[in-house]
Amino acid sequence: MTVKHATFTLERVYPVSPDRVFAAWSDAATKAGWFTVPGGGHSLDFRVGGREVTTGPPDDGKGMVFDARYEDIAENERIVYSGTLSANDVLATVSVTTVLLEAEDDGTRLTLIEQGTFLDGHEEPSWREQGTGTWLDNLGKVFSAV
Template identity: 65%
Template sequence: MTVLHSTFTLERTYPVPPGQVFAAWADPATKARWFGAGEGHELDFRVGGRELTRGRTPDGKPLAAASTYHDIVRDERIVYTTTLTGGDVLATVSTTTVELVPDGEGTRLVLTEQDTFLDGAEEPAWREQGTGDWLAKLGKELAGGLSGPSGSAEG
């Protein structure tokens, strides 16, 4: 039985204003396109609201990420906690802070995640890589690449 703690910060700059980046987190259909891969995605984006993403581990066991939103400041900040389970085994517990900072005509997103990894079920490097991957998908969404041309994203 082991416990490993890790913290990482990722920064990305998107060529759209903070309100547009915030909307991509807040709208269930939009967030499902860039974040909700797997077998299902549910989002109740409000303080006290929950998000659930389901999928499968590489060996076919059910995988679930369940988040609760604790702080939401429109166009500025999102704070949530997440548990990740594989099968019936709790793998990680994390706290994530997303900051949206105006950067010229765009937005600098600063994501800081503090993780508790339990019993070797997940590795810090895997989590950081996965988070970076979905931030890249967010960038494609904001550029209109995941949903097709929408006219709402510049890039």
């Protein structure tokens, strides 16, 4: 039985206003497009106390489930959520994530800070950081496709 604790910070600058970035997080269809894997499931109740549940494809054998609860939302400025990641009903991580949106020149600087507890080697901090960076890059593609 092992426990690792890790915190990481990722930043991205997007060429759109903070309200557009916020909308990409708060709209269920838009978020599913950049946050989920092909064939995975997604539900979003974007409000304080609301939940977001993301699952991997049912046929991948991993049984991945990310279950988040929105703790704080300041429209166009800040999103804070707590979440768990499980694989085949085994808890892998518990985390708290803060997303900050700041207007910068003609765009938005997004700063994401995640504090995680990684249990029994089921996930490594570097894997989470890499995966989170990938979906922030996918978010950027939403704005370049417009």
